[in-house]
Amino acid sequence: MELRFLGGATEVGSLGLTVHDQGRTLLFDYGLTPTDPPTYPRPAPTHIDVAFLSHSHLDHSGMVPILSRLPKARLVATPVTIAVADLLTKDSLKIARLEGYLAPYTGSDIHAMHARFTAVGRRETFRHRGIEVELTPAGHIPGATMYLYRGEKDVLFTGDVQTIPTRLVGGAKPARCDVLVMESTYAGREHPDxxxxxxxxxxxxxxxxxxxxxxxxxxxxxxxxxxxxxxxxxxxxxxxxxxxxxxxxxxxxxxxxxxxxxxxxxxxxxxxxxxxxxxxxxxxxxxxxxxxxxxxxxxxxxxxxxxxxxxxxxxxxxxxxxxxxxxxxxxxxxxxxxxxxxxxxxxxxxxxxxFDFSAHAGHSDLVRLAQDSGAKTVVLMHGDHREALRDALEPSCDVVLPTNGKSFTL
Ligand SMILES: [Zn+2]
Structure with missing residues (x-):
């Protein structure tokens, strides 16, 4: 199984992860960094079987419309994520127009994106040509999901995750997996009560x-x-x-x-x-x-x-x-x-x-999530201080700190 981050491994923004396994190519999230002007991840492969969108925030979803140009790519997200991603991607086009920079896609791409989406409900399983991926709530914001890919190994991709219940959404529960690909925004930092x-x-x-x-x-x-x-x-x-x-x-x-x-x-x-x-x-x-x-x-x-x-x-x-x-x-x-x-x-x-109203798990919550998943390998992404988490997790599991653009095998 070969993984490669198109972006978002070493920073919070522009996330995209490709997984090649048993002849399939999957993509998890494809976002941008909404600075002025935005920055973008590396180009997606020219063939993708299925792209999975964890939630609608632009650093995870902002480049998904461009995937509608790939001949066969199917897109998967929860219905809430699809609806909100429509708002946010259209808004990012509007901002590009106002600020005078070239957007990476057009309104027609956003329109075409919707024809590619399969809405999958929370705690449901997506099946397509032998690909099996289970959805499990990620907390964070309504509609946010983790994806558990049942492949040569079971890989859990967290997207953004919050394990503590908030007023708006319940907390994420750990799912058992062999490999955990976990966000690490708050590595080394805790939230106040x-x-x-x-x-x-x-x-x-x-x-x-x-x-x-x-x-x-x-x-x-x-x-x-x-x-x-x-x-x-x-x-x-x-x-x-x-x-x-x-x-x-x-x-x-x-x-x-x-x-x-x-x-x-x-x-x-x-x-x-x-x-x-x-x-x-x-x-x-x-x-x-x-x-x-x-x-x-x-x-x-x-x-x-x-x-x-x-x-x-x-x-x-x-x-x-x-x-x-x-x-x-x-x-x-x-x-x-x-x-x-x-x-x-x-x-x-x-x-x-x-005031800290963060929707991301703090350091100790991330450590607990990783331990409770039973993963032998933890891949840390979406953070600029991942070493603090690695130090807390090793040696009870192998920790991988990938860099953008470089593939690694598991
Ligand atoms: Zn988010």
């Missing part, structure tokens, strides 16, 4: 509101915005939601089996005012205690309108809820205390705080 984080987050909003300010909560549209809204259910705040999370909510509402608690999810959304048109943003600004909005790293989207209006107000706050990649506006805000809005760099007077 989630309940404590939630409490501090709500307290910070209370403080903001009590001194007459408003809290702007930049949040990723897929997963994070919903987790934040569920955290704020019953809080009594006037909550406004703006940006692409609105469309994602509609998809999640229609797929209750992918949520930890669908009635609680619906209830949390019922208490939220949705900004339907850009013209309603001033009203939201007047009446809101909290505005939850995209983009999560302050690089674009409606968040820049709200931040642009409030950054001079010392009573207001910007509460970051996600990872801020190097080079992003959010990272600049954390490191230098400045923001770039419409090409002007400003120093906000409002309060800045960051």
């Amino acid at each position: 989630r309940h404590e984080t939630e409490r501090k987050f709500r307290d910070k909003i209370s403080e903001t509101v009590e001194r007459g300010g408003k809290a702007i909560v930049p949040a990723f549209a897929v997963g994070r915005a919903q987790e934040v809204l569920m955290t704020l259910a019953h809080s009594g705040f006037e909550i406004y939601l703006d940006g692409m999370a609105r469309a994602v909510n509609t998809i999640y509402r229609a797929a209750p089996e992918y949520l930890a608690d669908a009635p609680k999810f619906r209830h949390a959304l019922d208490g939220v005012h949705v900004v339907e048109h850009p013209g309603d943003r001033r009203k939201a600004l007047r009446e809101a205690d909290v505005v939850v909005t995209t983009g999560g790293m302050l690089d674009g989207g409606p968040v820049l309108f709200y931040v642009g209006e409030l950054y001079r107000d010392a009573n207001s706050s910007i509460l970051l809820t996600g990872f801020q990649v190097d080079g992003s506006n959010g990272r600049q805000l954390l490191d230098e205390g400045t923001l770039t809005i419409d090409e002007t760099t400003v120093r906000p007077s409002c309060e800045i705080a960051k």
Whole structure:
């Protein structure tokens, strides 16, 4: 069995893994890195039997439309992932147009991608010409799945994984396998206690509101915005939601089996005012205690309108809820205390705080997942500090730290 990473082995982004086994070629995820301009993985092989998409985040899904140009490639994902990937890939085309760079595929490729997809439900098995792959929930975000490939060896590909249950999705359970291909975003790092984080987050909003300010909560549209809204259910705040999370909510509402608690999810959304048109943003600004909005790293989207209006107000706050990649506006805000809005760099007077609502397993959770899988070989990917995990896992199993573009056999 021969494996090769097209990208995403040594970094968080542009993930793609090919597996050649018994005359078949499989691809697991095919993403891009959504920087400005984006960076891309290596080209996919010209023949792929089946490509499996773990979840819709662009670093896993962003290049899947281009696979529709391969003559016979079939695509597999959960129905929720297919629906959200449609939104995100179309949005990445829109951003390419706005920013003036060439996108790697067209709207027709996205259209053609849908004809290739087979929707496979959670905990179901995909079978095609002797290929057998089982789906098992990955936690992380609704619709995210791990894939267990039954080949010469049983290989479990985690995609992004979270073993701790959150308000939005249940935690991933380990599956037995010979080879575990595991993400390692949080290798060497632990998360703070989630309940404590939630409490501090709500307290910070209370403080903001009590001194007459408003809290702007930049949040990723897929997963994070919903987790934040569920955290704020019953809080009594006037909550406004703006940006692409609105469309994602509609998809999640229609797929209750992918949520930890669908009635609680619906209830949390019922208490939220949705900004339907850009013209309603001033009203939201007047009446809101909290505005939850995209983009999560302050690089674009409606968040820049709200931040642009409030950054001079010392009573207001910007509460970051996600990872801020190097080079992003959010990272600049954390490191230098400045923001770039419409090409002007400003120093906000409002309060800045960051909360860890990560949807990735922390170091100890990853170690436990690997141990409980019984894998003899663990392949670490999707991380820039994988050595910390290797040191924790060896010598009870063999650990492989692959590099991009270089094939290795198992
Ligand atoms: Zn993800």
